[in-house]
Amino acid sequence: MIRSLVDDREALAAITPQALLAYVRGQGWVKAEKYGKHSDVFVKEKAPELIIPGTAKLGDYTDVVSEIIRTIAEQEGRSELQIYRDLSGADRDVIRVRAPDADDDGSVRIDAGVEIFANARDLLLSAACAANDPRPAYRAGGNKVASGYMDRVRLGQTEQGSFVVTLLAPVPPSLEPPKQTELWPTAYEEPFDRRVTRMLADGLDAARDAAEQAIRGEGLDPFQRAVDIGVNANLCEALSSLITKGDGLEVSVTWARTRPTPEIRRKVEFTRGDGDVFQEAARILRSQEPRAGERLAGYITASARKPSQKEGQVTINTFIDGKPVSVKTILPPEEFSRALVAHDTKDIVEIVGDLRRENHRWWLDRPHNLQIIYTTADEIDSF
Helix, strand or coil: CCCCCCCCHHHHHHCCCCHHHHHHCCCEEEEEEEECCCCEEECCCCCCEEEECCCCCCCHHHHHHHHHHHHHHHCCCCEEEEEHHHCCCCCCEEEEEEEECCCCCCCCCHHHHHHHHHHHHHHHHHHHHHCCCCCCCCCCCCCHHHHHHHHHCCEECCCCCCEEEEEECCCCCCCCCCCCCCCCHHHHHHHHHHHHHHHHHHHHHHHHHHHHHHHHCCCCHHHHHHHHHCCHHHHHHHHHHHHHHHCCCCEECCCCCCCCCCEEEEEEECCCCCHHHHHHHHHHHHHHEEEEEEEEEEEEEEEEECCCCCCCCEEEEEEEEEEEEEEEEEEEEEHHHHHHHHHHHHHHHEEEEEEECCCCEEEEEEEEEEEEEECCHHHHCCC
């Protein structure tokens, strides 16, 4: 038996009572009776009894956990280390990111390894962003809810089998038996932490399908249709990098036993050829990301307002990233009236809003703080 980890009291203390209960129930043990004030006896046919604590505050908690691991290992004919690893992930959703292209000993170049860890983190972060607010792309650090979630994710121990990065994602335990274990609950019924890992698994499935459809000539449309499912530029960027570094990619999600699911595990595989497809999809999706708080300066070249409406649409000739473009926006009545004056006098206007690209057109959402900059003839010619 391998005892190095299971003799470590800190490692044993990391196994929660919820994980112990979920594991033994999943393996067929059933509660028979109470044992003292804080524990229960679990029994199974042709297996020894297990005394499972309901709290980690017992003075001999780590000794109890060690004995449970030893008993289960003997009963299942597996090593204590294998049982420990199963228990350490029993109360969490476990994401495994596997790079197939590793040396025989499961090692990779140090720079590639560092990037694989970073990309695995970005993969999960993209799902956390999408679970909170599905969008084509996200800016780094722009989603506080997602950042708070990632602070609770732990990095698991490395595993044999090529090069595997393991992420342990938090999941609240279910406090009541699921009504229909063969069906997934609707998203709003799930806690945010579980919504994230479901978004990751569904997003990976959708991304793989979108890549196949794109290769068959459907272009970007399959990626755009899958934005609400969890596909975004950040996910595609992480996938492209992981696929390139590992000459292919396998990502799996093993669901926490403490929150039952219709499946035990979800696995999605990608080939090296998918990397270039995801890189291009990421580039186009990234161009559709709204740019909040952009300040534009330019001339109003067109205006229109329907008789039944108070707001009016204007077109502003300006520069974005050094390139001349036309941007359309809808202005409220007072600012539309001021814009008409600037249009007639050919004065420069400045305006702030959220810049986005829709197909081949630029739009400015939430326009505000319209300013008219009075110009001379020379300034008009130089603009």
